[in-house]
Amino acid sequence: MKKDEVPQDKSNLESANFRELCYAVDENGEYTTVNSTGWDPKTIALNKAIEDINQRVEDAKQRVLNNQTSPIEYYMELHKMDLPILASYVGLWKWRVKRHFKPQVFNKLSINLLQKYADVFDISIEQLKNIELHAN
Amino acid sequence: MQINFTHHQSAHCENGVISNLMKHHGFNVSEPMAFGIGSGLLFCHIPFLMVNHAPAFTYRALPGIIFKRFAKRVGIKIKREKFKNPQQAKAVLDQNLNNNNPVGLQVGVYNLVYFPDEYRFHFNAHNLVVYGKENDTYLISDPVMEDVTTLTDKQLEKVRFAKGAFAPKGHIYYPVDFPKELELESAIIKGIKHTCRDMLAPMPVLGVKGIRYTAKLIRKWPKKKGVKKANHYLGQIVRMQEEIGTGGGGFRYIFAAFLQESSKVLNKPELSNLSKEMTLIGDSWRDFAVDASRIYKNRSAKEDAYNNVATQLEVIADKEEVFFKKLKKAIQ
Known part of the structure; x- marks a missing residue:
């Protein structure tokens, strides 16, 4: 996953005002961390479970x-x-x-x-x- | 009273606690390093266990074991205690804080008030650091949160004595003895070897074989369990893979970051190439999650769709098999 591909979808994390940490590679191929507000596939899975x-x-x-x-x-x-x-x-x-x-x-x-x-x-x-x- | 402790956010709670406690004691250990040396990466379709009315999958080693392996391999000593009696558990915690010693705690998530409601399940293997106390309020550094937070002593007691599978029983732990310098090189090699062994294990539910086993079951689910259950189970796989703490792609990206860092420590450029390969495998896991989510989003899924995601998993299993064989060779 590239740094700019880290998803920033709307999710239930918003209510608690926090963003999770993801690992991704930057332009030079070096690993770095990026905060993400959420990702639809897992938000849907979570909502289904609820x-x-x-x-x-x-x-x-x-x-x-x-x-x-x-x-x-x-x-x-x-x-x-x-x-x-x-x-x-x-x-x-x-x-x-x-x-x-x-x-x-x-x-x-x-x-x-x-x-x-x-x-x-x-x-x-x-x-x-x-x-x-x-x-x- | 407050200990001078720096909070760093991490993807996963256990690695984060290790990394933050090590940093506090003056050793710069990154989260991927802690994860890799502790051989955190795994895949397991846990037989017989049902979680939230669905089969249990895990992408990581058992709770607590990452820190245990990490400590052994780099040569630090950890003190651990569990309690029957909440008062005693609290007394030991307070005593440590008085001695200016930040401690790691294992807690249950269900009563963790600062988590969003939707994330509060009966999951008992969450980890956090307590770094101080003001009156009846404990100062908490939860590695998955962006900032530090607090819990009252009642709230903390509740999460420390959560019940169910992996009940924490007030589990408290902290490093007590450090070597002059960490033996990173040998620790990394041990960590990688262990992970290769786990992933290539000749066990039907573990590692690469476990992925294939899950794929086989996915093909059967719609007929055997009905579409509703099949979708629920599929959702469970994706949730375990992408839950907060995995850093995305079922820990595969964290592992890739670990390989990249290790290639510099060991001066082995081939690990850096393998890191790139692992990143691509992580991307395949993400693609699998996207396709699986399409299935459980539309209730009326065709059987074809299940076969399709099952095939994707099998391809991932093949890729990981090749990968871990190469990795095993690379560190010999």
């Missing part, structure tokens, strides 16, 4: 409202987590966390466990029990 996550969150929300899963799954998706990550944050076995996705199991969870989940998601127990209370 779209996917939003879709997953929306799906989970619908399933919570239909009483097919517990709010834990919704908050897990909202925080871009998957089962191994969430299990590691609450410090429980994966199968236990998965079991807590069942609404009838979730409804019987102890205050202690609920508090653990609420802490991980940085919300109150009321919000954990009722996803409508969560502003987002």
Whole structure:
């Protein structure tokens, strides 16, 4: 990549006001570094990934409202987590966390466990029990 | 209290921390040098692991290992500590800062508040330097950022004790012992040899063979996984290749810069020619990313398009195979 070929496309980096560093060769063939504001192919890939996550969150929300899963799954998706990550944050076995996705199991969870989940998601127990209370 | 520390932006966090800490201690080590000596370049299709609901690819060596190899090869000693208890982790950090010693920390990205929201995934192998503390605020030099920044002690504790794969566990590290002069020449040769060995490894998922393996899977994805998943997986490859920190082209450009610098240190002009060749291979990776992005941009992709990018990857694999064989010969 030549120095003047380093892409300067619009990207989500702009919001944080920072530019990433790229390596490129100058006119004499010497390597140098150039700041880049972004590159479309990867911005598209990132946006797609975010779209996917939003879709997953929306799906989970619908399933919570239909009483097919517990709010834990919704908050897990909202925080871009998957089962191994969430299990590691609450410090429980994966199968236990998965079991807590069942609404009838979730409804019987102890205050202690609920508090653990609420802490991980940085919300109150009321919000954990009722996803409508969560502003987002 | 603030340590007199100069922040230099780098492409990749781990190399950047190495380079910045070395510069602070009076050794001028560039980012590509740190990357090359630590044998950072790689390709691996990590089997069985799923990241963000897609297969995991990496273009670089495992987190932490670059610094480890670098230290061993140039003859510096690093002290590393991990903690169970956040209070203890904080105490050790504060003590180091009081001793005027800037330290490297491994952190998780998800709760790193100064990152753009879109980039905050559960990725636990980010590195930064803490170079001071004012009241409850730590002064942070994050190598991928243009400028220095800050985190409160609560925010720092959160990222130091992020959970999931590669959980940092408060990992703190800093060089403690330096030789009079760095043994750059032998270190460079060791670094290059190791990279050649990795890239030419007779393992199905590693190096050149790993690239071919990925290409083979790409051909199967649209039929086996459906277009939606195939596109998501393809997007994952491009993101890993071009994510912040790679310097573009899946670290290939940084490696080319390393070869160029090494050719001067070792006085071997053939490395400079190989550097040019690596730059062209980097360009091929970029072209691959452009074509792959066309596929996941238009949801209705033809199967032909997948075969096309798979072929591109195979061509890259062939080029890299030839390249690393030549490189191996060049340093013998």
